[in-house]
Amino acid sequence: MNHLLALxxxxxxxxxxxxxxxxxxxVRAIGRLISSLEPPLRKLxxxxxxxxxxxxxxxxxxxxxxxTGLTSLLLWLCGRVHPWLAFGVEAVICYxxxxxxxxxxxxxxxxxxxxxxxLEAGRKAVSMIVGRDTAALDEAGVTRAAVxxxxxxxxxxxxxPLLFLALGGAPLGMAYKAVNTMDSMVGYKxxxxxxxxxxxAKLDDVVNFLPARLAGVLMCLSAVFVGQDGKNAxxxxxxxxxxxxxxxSAHTEAVCAGALHIQLGGSNYYFGKLVEKPTMGDALRPVxxxxxxxxxRLMYATALVSLALFxxxxxxxxxxx
Numbered sequence: 001m002n003h004l005l006a007l008x009x010x011x012x013x014x015x016x017x018x019x020x021x022x023x024x025x026x027v028r029a030i031g032r033l034i035s036s037l038e039p040p041l042r043k044l045x046x047x048x049x050x051x052x053x054x055x056x057x058x059x060x061x062x063x064x065x066x067x068t069g070l071t072s073l074l075l076w077l078c079g080r081v082h083p084w085l086a087f088g089v090e091a092v093i094c095y096x097x098x099x100x101x102x103x104x105x106x107x108x109x110x111x112x113x114x115x116x117x118x119l120e121a122g123r124k125a126v127s128m129i130v131g132r133d134t135a136a137l138d139e140a141g142v143t144r145a146a147v148x149x150x151x152x153x154x155x156x157x158x159x160x161p162l163l164f165l166a167l168g169g170a171p172l173g174m175a176y177k178a179v180n181t182m183d184s185m186v187g188y189k190x191x192x193x194x195x196x197x198x199x200x201a202k203l204d205d206v207v208n209f210l211p212a213r214l215a216g217v218l219m220c221l222s223a224v225f226v227g228q229d230g231k232n233a234x235x236x237x238x239x240x241x242x243x244x245x246x247x248x249s250a251h252t253e254a255v256c257a258g259a260l261h262i263q264l265g266g267s268n269y270y271f272g273k274l275v276e277k278p279t280m281g282d283a284l285r286p287v288x289x290x291x292x293x294x295x296x297r298l299m300y301a302t303a304l305v306s307l308a309l310f311x312x313x314x315x316x317x318x319x320x321x
Contacts, residue, residue, distance in 0.1 A: 003169030004315045006087055007162070010094025011307055018101030026096055026174065030067055030181045037062055038186070042196070052195035060182060060199045067178040072171045093170040097177055099157035100303045103150055104296045110146040111292040114139060133269040140287045147287070148264050150295040151256035152249055154219065156180055158303045159252075160211035166310035179203050208248040215302065216241060216251035218309070222301035223259040228294070233259035236281050243278040250280055252302075257281025259298055260291055 019025065041059055045051040071093065079086035106129050114122035122142045127134040130145045137145065160180075165173035179200065186193045187201035216237050224230035236258025237251065243265060244250035250265070257264040261284040267276045 001315065001318050002083075002087055003090060004166065004311050004318070006090040006169070007094045007165045007311050008307070008315065009091040010096075010165070011098060011100075011162070011303075011311070013091065013095035014098040014101050016101075017095075018105050019096070019099065023096075026067075026071075026093065027177055027181055030063065030178050031185060033066060034059070034063055034182055034185050038196075049195050053198060056186070056196045056199040059186070059196075060179075060203055063182055064175050064178045068171050068175045071174040075170060090170045094165050094173065097161045097165065097170075097173045099153065099161075100300060103153055103157055103299060107146045107150050107292055107296060110142060111289060114142060114289055131270060133272065136269070139289070143289055143291060144262075144264060144287045146292050147256065147260075147262075147295045148253055150292070150299050151253040151264065154256075154299040154302055155212050155215040155248070155252045156208060158299065159215035159218065159306050160208060162303070162306050162310050163211050163214070164207075166314070176207060179207050205247055212248035212251045213241075215306070216255050218305050219252050219255040219259075219298060219302045222305050223255070223298060225305070226294075226297045226301045228259040228298060229261060230259065232261065240278075240280040243280050245277075254280040256295055256298060260294055261285055262287050262291060 037059055041055040042052075045055040045058075075086050075090055078089045110122055110125040110129075113125040119139055119142070122139065123134045123137055126137070126142045126145045126149075129149050132145065134142065134145070161173055161176060164176040168175075182197075182200035183204035185200075186197035187204060188194075188197055189201075220230055220234045220237055222230075223233045233255045237255045240254040240257070241251045243254065253264050257280045261282070263279050263281045263283040265277055265279040265281075267274055269275070
C-alpha cells in the first residue's frame with residue numbers, strides 16, 4: 001500500500017511542479033552513467049559485431065542493475081531511519097519519473113511562440129523537443145511535430161512509468177526509466193550503435209509492448225471524457241497503430257490523430273536526409289494551432305484514467321479489504 005500512496009502523491013507533485021531544470025533528476029544521472037560506461041566497455045570487448053553485441057548486453061545489465069539497486073538501497077536506508085522518510089523519498093522519485101506536466105509545458109511553449117511571436121520562434125521551440133530538422137517547417141509542420149511529441153511520449157513518459165511504479169514501486173519504475181533512457185541514447189540503427197545498442201533497443205521494445213497498447217486503449221476511452229471523437233480514435237488506433245518502424249511508437253499517435261480528425265506522421269528530414277514514414281489518421285481537416293492544447297488535454301485525461309486504474313482503485317481495494 002505504501003508505494004501506491006507514494007505514487008499518488010508523486011503524480012500530484014508532477015501535476016503541480018513539473019520538472020524544474022535546477023532540480024537534480026534521476027534520468028540525467030542515468031544518462032551520465034550510460035555515457036561513463038560506454039567508452040570502457042567499447043575498449044574492453046573486441047571491435048567486432050559479436051564483441052559490440054556483448055558489450056551492449058553488459059551495458060544493459062550494469063545500467064539497469066545499478067539504477068534499480070541504488071534506488072532499493074536508498075529506500076531501505078531511509079526506512080531504517082524512519083518509515084515516513086522512505087515514503088517521502090519514494091514519492092519524490094515517483095514524481096521525477098513522471099513527465100505529464102513537462103510534456104504540457106514544453107509543447108505549450110511551441111503554442112505560445114507560434115501564437116504570440118513568430119514562425120521562427122515556433123521552430124526554435126519545437127527543435128527542443130523533436131529530433132527532426134525544423135528550419136524549413138511551416139506553421140502546420142511545427143504544430144504537427146508538437147502534437148506528435150505529446151502523443152508519442154504520453155505512453156513512455158506517463159502511462160508506462162505509472163504502470164511500472166504501480167506494479168513495483170520506485171525500484172521497478174527506475175528500472176523502466178533506465179531501459180528507456182538507454183534506448184534514447186544508444187538504440188540507433190547507425191554505424192556507431194547498430195550492434196552496441198541492439199540489446200537496449202530490443203529490451204525497450206519488450207518492456208513497452210504492453211504499456212503502449214494499454215495506453216492506446218485507455219487514450220481512446222479518455223478521448224470521450226474531453227469531448228473528442230473516441231469512436232474515430234478507436235478506428236484509427238486499430239487501423240494505423242502499426243504504422244511505425246518501432247513496434248510501440250504509433251499506438252498513441254494513431255489514437256490522437258483519430259480523436260482530433262487529423263493526420264500525423266509522414267516523411268520528415270533528419271540531419272538533412274529525407275526519411276520516409278507512413279501516416280496515421282485521415283486528414284479530415286488541416287492541422288491547426290489549437291491541436292496542441294487539445295493533445296495535451298487528451299494526454300492528461302489518459303494519465304488520470306491510468307492513475308485511477310493502476311493506483312487509486314487497487315489502493316481503495318487494499319484499504320477496504
